[in-house]
Amino acid sequence: MGLERKPFQGVFNIIRFNWHFYVIAGAVLIVLFVINSFVPVFLQSIIIWLGFLILISITVSVLTSFYVYDYSDLYKLYWLSDLNDKKVLNINAGFDETSAIIKRIFPKSDLTICDFYNPDKHTEISIERARKAYPYYENTISVDSSMLPFENATFSRVITILSAHEIRKKDERILFFKELNRITELNGHIYVTEHLRDLNNFVAYNIGFLHFYSKINWLKVFEKSDLYLVREIKTTPFISTFVLKKNGNTY
Incomplete structure (x- = not known):
């Protein structure tokens, strides 16, 4: 049986087969959000920026995977x-x-x-x-x-x-x-x-x-x-x- 490629199949498979990384990243974001209310003000900015960087990293990796595996001429x-x-x-x-x-x-x-x-x-x-x-x-x-x-x-x-x-x-x-x-x-x-x-x-x-x-x-x-x-x-x-x-x- 052959594997026929469908729209968004590449990025869907990346997330499907590596979902544990996204779960870990999501859990870290939740923890940062929770503790942000309990730390000194000067640390809150650091936590916000850290969470922002994690979110950006996830977004870039997903968009890149879509470009490589679904949008480009690779296949x-x-x-x-x-x-x-x-x-x-x-x-x-x-x-x-x-x-x-x-x-x-x-x-x-x-x-x-x-x-x-x-x-x-x-x-x-x-x-x-x-x-x-x-x-x-x-x-x-x-x-x-x-x-x-x-x-x-x-x-x-x-x-x-x-x-x-x-x-x-x-x-x-x-x-x-x-x-x-x-x-x-x-x-x-x-x-x-x-x-x-x-x-x-x-x-x-x-x-x-x-x-x-x-x-x-x-x-x-x-x-x-x-x-x-x-x-x-x-x-x-x-x-x-x-x-x-x-x-x-x-x-």
Whole structure:
């Protein structure tokens, strides 16, 4: 079953899968409002400004999520080359928003779909909620991120969209990208789409940007996996797609 995107689906899912953060923020605002009447006057201004900053931060993150996931061209996948008549792997971390779109845009692609989510290693509560809310895309294969069940040079295009950062351990990420290297044809491409731990995402998501990795971090992982960066595409000011090729070695 495919996941067809609906209006406001992106921002709704962000709130739905991460509702605990919004509950905590709301509780803090209520506490600040209550104690404001019991503190000295000089502290009241500080509390009001603190509450205002929290409210602004929540509003900015929600509006940014709407822009990225609902308003922008992110899910139109303009940055992908023509996938028709090519062997393609789309690999996710337990929540697949793109396979149905890929198949609709490129109906002649030979698409394989994998899910590397392992609840013992990938412990984000948001993924667990997403998996309960949405079914697998049909014929999805569950895989180990460090040992993909494919022969060398199987695919000409490999795609991982907003999923690779869920591999929190650096050594596991390197093994994962070594596996992507191994299963990709010599002249094939690997597309890695991610938020970055940068100024734009800090402004948008505050400390939530720590869930992402910096460009330097990604480049080090790619280098250790014997992959090199062909180009970086900014889908929005908050998201980058890295287009990678292999240096020729296999693992």
